Amino acid sequence: INAEYGGEDVRTMLAPALSDLLILTLAGCVVASCPGTSIKDPKPFWKPSSSDDPWSPVPHEALPYQTSTGYTINAGNLGISHLANVELLRKLDAKAKTYGEGLVDTDFGLPTATTGGWSVQADAFHQNFNNGLQPEDFNVLLQKESNASNVKVASDTVNGVLQNVVQLSARAGPNPQTGERMVKTGAILQTAELFASGRYEVVAKFPAVEGLAFAVWSFHYERHLESSQLPHGQIDSQFVPNITGWISRTNHEIDIEMPASCSGMCQGGGCPGQFDTMNINNYIFTNANSGTGPAYSNLCVRAPEGTAFIDGQYHSYAFEWHSGDSDQCQPHVDFFFDGQYIGTNDVFVPSRGSRLTFGIWPAGKNWVGTPEWDEVSAYIAQVNICPFNEPNDSMYPQIYDQPTGHDIWVDLPALPPVVAGLPPSDSKCPGAATCNSTASRPIGCPCGNRSRTCASDCCDFNATPDPDSGVCAFASLCAQECKSSSRPMDCKCNKDSQCKSKCCQASKCVDSSECLDPCTASTNRPLNCPCNLTLDCASGCCDYNAAPGPTAGLCAQDSVCTAECQSDSRPVGCSCSDDNLCQTSCCSHNVCKTAESCPTPSGCAVDENKPVGCSCTHSWQCASEWCDGHCELH
Numbered sequence: 001i002n003a004e005y006g007g008e009d010v011r012t013m014l015a016p017a018l019s020d021l022l023i024l025t026l027a028g029c030v031v032a033s034c035p036g037t038s039i040k041d042p043k044p045f046w047k048p049s050s051s052d053d054p055w056s057p058v059p060h061e062a063l064p065y066q067t068s069t070g071y072t073i074n075a076g077n078l079g080i081s082h083l084a085n086v087e088l089l090r091k092l093d094a095k096a097k098t099y100g101e102g103l104v105d106t107d108f109g110l111p112t113a114t115t116g117g118w119s120v121q122a123d124a125f126h127q128n129f130n131n132g133l134q135p136e137d138f139n140v141l142l143q144k145e146s147n148a149s150n151v152k153v154a155s156d157t158v159n160g161v162l163q164n165v166v167q168l169s170a171r172a173g174p175n176p177q178t179g180e181r182m183v184k185t186g187a188i189l190q191t192a193e194l195f196a197s198g199r200y201e202v203v204a205k206f207p208a209v210e211g212l213a214f215a216v217w218s219f220h221y222e223r224h225l226e227s228s229q230l231p232h233g234q235i236d237s238q239f240v241p242n243i244t245g246w247i248s249r250t251n252h253e254i255d256i257e258m259p260a261s262c263s264g265m266c267q268g269g270g271c272p273g274q275f276d277t278m279n280i281n282n283y284i285f286t287n288a289n290s291g292t293g294p295a296y297s298n299l300c301v302r303a304p305e306g307t308a309f310i311d312g313q314y315h316s317y318a319f320e321w322h323s324g325d326s327d328q329c330q331p332h333v334d335f336f337f338d339g340q341y342i343g344t345n346d347v348f349v350p351s352r353g354s355r356l357t358f359g360i361w362p363a364g365k366n367w368v369g370t371p372e373w374d375e376v377s378a379y380i381a382q383v384n385i386c387p388f389n390e391p392n393d394s395m396y397p398q399i400y401d402q403p404t405g406h407d408i409w410v411d412l413p414a415l416p417p418v419v420a421g422l423p424p425s426d427s428k429c430p431g432a433a434t435c436n437s438t439a440s441r442p443i444g445c446p447c448g449n450r451s452r453t454c455a456s457d458c459c460d461f462n463a464t465p466d467p468d469s470g471v472c473a474f475a476s477l478c479a480q481e482c483k484s485s486s487r488p489m490d491c492k493c494n495k496d497s498q499c500k501s502k503c504c505q506a507s508k509c510v511d512s513s514e515c516l517d518p519c520t521a522s523t524n525r526p527l528n529c530p531c532n533l534t535l536d537c538a539s540g541c542c543d544y545n546a547a548p549g550p551t552a553g554l555c556a557q558d559s560v561c562t563a564e565c566q567s568d569s570r571p572v573g574c575s576c577s578d579d580n581l582c583q584t585s586c587c588s589h590n591v592c593k594t595a596e597s598c599p600t601p602s603g604c605a606v607d608e609n610k611p612v613g614c615s616c617t618h619s620w621q622c623a624s625e626w627c628d629g630h631c632e633l634h
Contacts, residue, residue: 034322034324034328034329034330034332034388034390035329035388035437036198036199036320036386036388036430036437037320037322037334038199038320038334038336038341038430039320039334039341039344041068042332042334042341042343042344042346043061043065043067043068043073043343043344044061044332044344044346045060045061045073045075045297045299045343045344045345045346045347046058046059046060046084046297046346046347047059047060047061048081048084052081053081054080054081054082055080055081055082056080056081057078057079057080057081058078058079058080058081058084058297058347059081060075060078060347061073063075063264064264064265067341067342067343068341069304069340069341069342070304071301071302071303071304071342071343072301072302073299073300073301073343074262074264074265074299074300074301074302075262075264075297075298075299075300076261076262076263076264076265076266076298076299076300077262077263077292077296077298078296078297078298078347079284079285079293079294079295079296079297079347079348080294080295083240083243083284083285083294083295083348084295084347084348086324086330086331086349088240089284089351090392092238092240092250093351093352093392093394095237095238096238096352096394096395096396097394098111098114098506098522098523099111099113099114099117099396099397100117100394100395100396101114101115101116101117101118101119101395102114102115102116102117102397103116103117103397103402103403103404104397104398104399104402106399106400106405108225108229108230108231108234108236109222109223109224109225109236109399110230110234110236110533110535111397111533111535112535114506114507114522114523115507116403116404117397117402117403118194118353118395118397118398118401118402118403119194119353119395120194120195120196120353120393120395121193121194121195121387122387122389123387124384124385124386124387124428124429125137125191125193125195125383125384125385126382126383126384126385126425126427126428127382127383127384127425128163128164128381128382128424128425128427129153129163129164129165129166129380129381129382129417130163130164130417130419130422130423130424130425131417131424132153132164132414132415132416132417133151133153133166133412133414133415134414134415135192135411135412135413135414136192137191137192138189138190138191138192138412139189139190139192139409139410139411139412140187140188140189140190140409140410140411140412141188141189141190141357141359141408141409142407142408142409142410143188143408144186144188144361144362145183145184145185145186145361145362146185146186146187146188146359146361147185147186147187148410148412149185150168150169150170150171150185150186150187151166151167151168151169151187151189151412151415152166152167152169152415153165153166153167153415153416153417153418154166154167154379154418155418155419156205156379156381158203158314158381158382159314162419162422163381163419163422164417164418164419164422165379165380165381166189166379166380167377167378167379168186168187168188168189168359168360168377168378168379168380169187169375169376169377169378170183170185170186170187170211170212170360170361170362170371170375170376170377171183171184171185171374171375172184172211172371172373172374172375173374180370181211181370181371181372182211182362182371183211183212183361183362183371184362186212186359186360186361186362187359187360187378188357188358188359188360188361189357189358189359189380190219190355190356190357190358190409191355191356191357191383191385192355193355194220194353194354194355194395195218195353195354195355195356195385195387196321196323196351196352196353196354196387196389196390196393196394196395197321197322197323197324197387197388197389197390197392197393198320198321198385198386198387198388198389199318199319199320199321199384199385199386199388199429199430200216200218200318200319200320200321200356200384200385201316201317201318201336201382201383201384201385202216202316202317202318202356202358202380202382202383203314203315203316203317203380203381203382203383204216204314204315204317204358204378204379204380204381205312205313205314205315205378205379205381206258206310206312206360206378207310207312207376207377207378208275208308208310208311208312209371209372209373209376210272210273210368210369210370210371210372211362211368211369211370211371211372211373212360212361212362212363212368212371212376213257213258213259213360213361213362213363213367213368214257214258214310214360214378215255215256215257215258215357215358215359215360215361216255216256216317216319216356216357216358217253217254217255217256217257217356217357217358218252218253218254218321218350218354218355218356218357219252219253219354219355219357220250220251220252220253220350220352220353220354220355220398221249221250221251221252221398221399221400221401222238222249222250222251222352222396222397222398222399223247223248223249223250223399224236224238224239224240224247224248224249224250225239225246225247226239226241226246226247227239228246228594229246229247229594232544232564232565232570232571232574232592233534233541233542233543233544233553233561233571234532234533234534234542235532235533235553237532237533238250238396240285243285243294243295244285244287244293244294245623246623248285249285249286249287249293250284250285250352250396251283251284251285251286251293252283252284252350252351252352252354253281253282253283253286253350253354254281254282254283254319254321254333254345254350254354255279255280255281255282255283256278256279256280256317256319256335257278257279257281258275258277258278258279258309258310259271259272259273259274259275259277259278259367259368260274260277260278260279260300260301260302261279261298261300261363261367262279262298262299262300264300265277265300265302266300266367268366269364269366269367270363270364270366270367270368270369271367272365272366272367272368272369273369275308275309275310275311276302276303276307276308276309277300277301277302277303277309278300278301278303278309278337278342279298279299279300279301280299280300280301280319280333280335280342280343280345281296281297281298281299281345282296282297282333282345282347282348282349282350283295283296283348283350284296284348284349284350295348296348297345297347297348299343299345301335301342301343303337309337314379314381315337315338316336316337316338316339317336317337318335318336318337318339319333319334319335319336320333320334320336320388321333321349321350321388322334322349322388322390323349323350323351323388323390323391323392323393323394324349324390324391324392325390325391325392329390330346331346331349331351331392332344332345332346332349333345333346333349351392351393351394352394352395352396353393353394353395355401356383356385358380358383359378360376360378382425382427384425384427384429386429386430389453391450441453441454441472444471444472445471445472446469446470446471446472447459447470447471447472448469448470451470451478451490453472454472454473458472458473458477458478458479459471459472459473459478459490460472460473460477460478460481460488461488461489461490461500462481462488462500470488478491485497485498486499486500487499487500487509488500488509489501489508489509489510489511490508490509491508491509492507492508492509493507493508493509494507496515501515502515503515505521505522505523506522506523522536523535523536523538524537524538525537525538525555526538526555527539527554527555527556527557528554528555528556529554529555530553530554530555531553531554531555532553534561536555537555537556538555539555539556539557539558540558540561541555541556541557541558541559541560541561541562542554542555542556542561543555543556543560543561543564544571545564545571568580568581569581569582569583570582570583570592571583571592574591574592575590575591575592576590576591576592577590584598586598588611588612588613589612589613589632593612593613598611598613599611599612599613599614599630599631607621608620608621609622609623610622610623610631611623611631612624612630612631612632613630613631614630614631615629615630615631616629616630616631
């Protein structure tokens, strides 16, 4: 039972929505009518039915099948039906909205601010590296053995034209323990900005060698904990039960990976040396270490005979990501090779702003084979991103990737071009924007109440009597209106009187309905209002002893929360010096913990999933996945 969904069992809650999705799918709306798409009639994979068992793998088109362009589609690991329900994702996105561009704490992933974080970029991005490699454009991912010293700028002839390219190198050698050859370092770049729905393209030359995975993917990762793992009185409204235990890992990701690694096409977990194969994956939730998960669709493709995705030549690898809207454009991702349609993955489609990531990295031997080389390089010639800015795009802070700290990537120094004076990219996003476009609409076009719909990023809500029927205007007009004493929606504010709606919430002018009941505000709720987080309350105290039930908190004086943590029966999250001071009789690392996470002798004796506080030598031994001599929360 998850009280965040009104006390309903998640299985029961999703049943009606699954029927709605069936109706939409049978009506042919799942992959049609999305502005900006290059393929008007993609073949769907997912085939939802009202009779599906919500806990069985998603139903799909009979496998294998061929697309209209001759590519063969198959599949491997597939997530479960109830997590494929787009209504669940929309509910989570709605809960994330208030803190979308804010910050979260690095211990528990709980929101701490509504501003100061990353934002999703709405403008197009084109780079051909003729200005070198600049830190404002890209950084180096510090995962999958990626090493910044393996990144350089070189020159090469691409489609008959000399240009600067990025050289990504990998190095291999014998394993010092076993003597078996292994890849020791690789190289992965990612965009410095985050993007959501759009067309993503990387033009690259990959070497046709075993031992490496060659990949282009979008990536966004969050961590949400159940209440027993949080400080007393805290609830993470985006924690989804019955997925991966006490932690749900929100992993929004779209993959192009070569070679393929799906069981429907490959033997033993991979297709080493088969460079005519490719994974086209979607993620929403993932497991801890397996790279799969309960909301994961591992689709794979085999190219037509005589075609290879990797052959030591430059090729275009692209996908068009549609997060969709509430009506005609349903979420799906279309994949392309050298401009030709490959196939569609229309289940577990991400919505959250992500970094475009690409490079070469060591994967398992069963997947990619053994490296019979010492050093190889891939070359990146172009990166193009054309945002669609679709209504279902969303954002939420990532615990390990924030402006205040990002231990998973590092800035590059500026690397100058090898050949100076060459022209910048002349790539353009396909199609000219009109008043019917999803984004980049010209001045004078209707924009509803979304400034991001306009090329100017200015939707003038004062242009018409209806506050939800704005018109695209010059950016200077919005800047001027947002300094007036009658500011339209989306302008910054610090008091109600500054807004035309007379309603200022989370430092933005919003619809007047949001100010009718102060207990429904996203922050600064007065005393005795319902609350889930301490941030909900102006006092900073959400008292969960005020009423029965773990989510029946009420905003209280801060002295109430202080008193509970000074009593002889302290709730989870309070400081302590002895087990007897805690309601759970578990004081670990001077904090009251839940009994099940207490480092008891029996709990510490297991090989895996050790509670916090148990001694360890490797992170995989810990339920928290973090070992520093003892299992710890990170």
